Amino acid sequence: MSHNETSGLHLDEYRRYGRQMILDNFGLPGQLKLQQASVVVVGAGGLGCPALQYLAAAGVGRLGIVDHDKVEISNLARQILHSEETVGMYKSISAGQSIRKLNSRIKIDVIIEALHSSNAVSLLQSYDIILDCTDNAPTRYLLSDTAVRLGKPLVSGAAQKYEGQLCVYNFGVDGPCYRCLFPKPPAIENTGTCEETGILGPVTGIIGNMQALETIKIIVGLHDQKASMFLFSAISVPAYRAVKLRSRRKTCSACGEEDAKIGTIEETDYVAFCGGQRPNWEERGLIDDKPGFRAKVKSLKDDIDANGNVCVIDVRSPTEFGICNLPGSRNVPLYQLTANPALYLPEEKTSRIYVVCRLGNDSQIAADALRSVESDIMIQDVVGGLRAWSEQVDSKFPIY
């Protein structure tokens, strides 16, 4: 294939990209800007897949894909670069393969790593634009702080249930960062994952596509550089809303004036900032260090096998407890337990209490509450809950 020396595009690429190149204010210069641009997409899930797909198709010259997770069958309803054949494969590899088939000219960096405060700057610094396609609060703050530190725009997407949001942070003369808008992390109860709250695939498709669109606009120079937040709700009329945003906050601890500043990214504990650990963050490799307060399902099983009767408190609702439960476990719904934890300490002598729920989040709250009234007994929540029990210990235990 011949290369057009004067323009920098291959001859076949005129045909390939012609439909976008003939647009007003796009032209050959726009296409060349895309070709020379580098974009890193953090998270190759519901948002990352469509974003990557359109960026690759449009001819962005270099794409980085950061994700440490593997493809699961439950991802296929929305994470459209993965397929039945790539279940079990690392998402970065699976997504990389898909977009490679779509566009063999572009450079693709497959990065199988979780973004932590220790590696964020080094992994992201060589790209022009950063896309936040992740799903958890610590990573959102980490990405925003890193974008501020590196002086790069952050195209951030979020989607849950029937709703989605899109915003470009740290862009333009005085565009705000994520911390300007959300100085405090969301309450822990409001940070559920798609697994917990549900999500409709096309909603992530819309937001992920818009992330690609905003990115292309920034690269080509079509973006008005005014800060706004785009809100989508599939079941509202109208479905779309945009809110103008104020400029950078002078007192912002990340992008504001010197004296209000947070410490370095490397020194910041983003998980602690977001209110402490959620078991699924640990399970999903988002946390480096592990506290002594939790038990893996396998150690609960070993304890039951060795000692027969162990003390297990199940904090799900009675209805859920009625669907399935661990033999010998005692049902104390979360709200009841947290209202008066002392009431639910075991009468018989025991050295250890396990607290379990469906997915391993409520149990952590309950274990904290029990610890606040009892310090002699080892109180542990069961990481991953009954879901993990079914997946790792007893495949006949129902998953619902």
Ligand SMILES: Nc1ncnc2c1ncn2[C@@H]1O[C@H](COP(=O)(O)OP(=O)(O)OP(=O)(O)O)[C@@H](O)[C@H]1O
């Ligand atoms: N710190 C991080 N570093 C790298 N990738 C991350 C980080 N945090 C989240 N991700 C990735 O972002 C993606 C988010 O996508 P999404 O929520 O659609 O997927 P999921 O977590 O597989 O879904 P589900 O909640 O249904 O299990 C995941 O693939 C996840 O691994």
Ligand SMILES: [Zn+2]
């Ligand atoms: Zn800020």
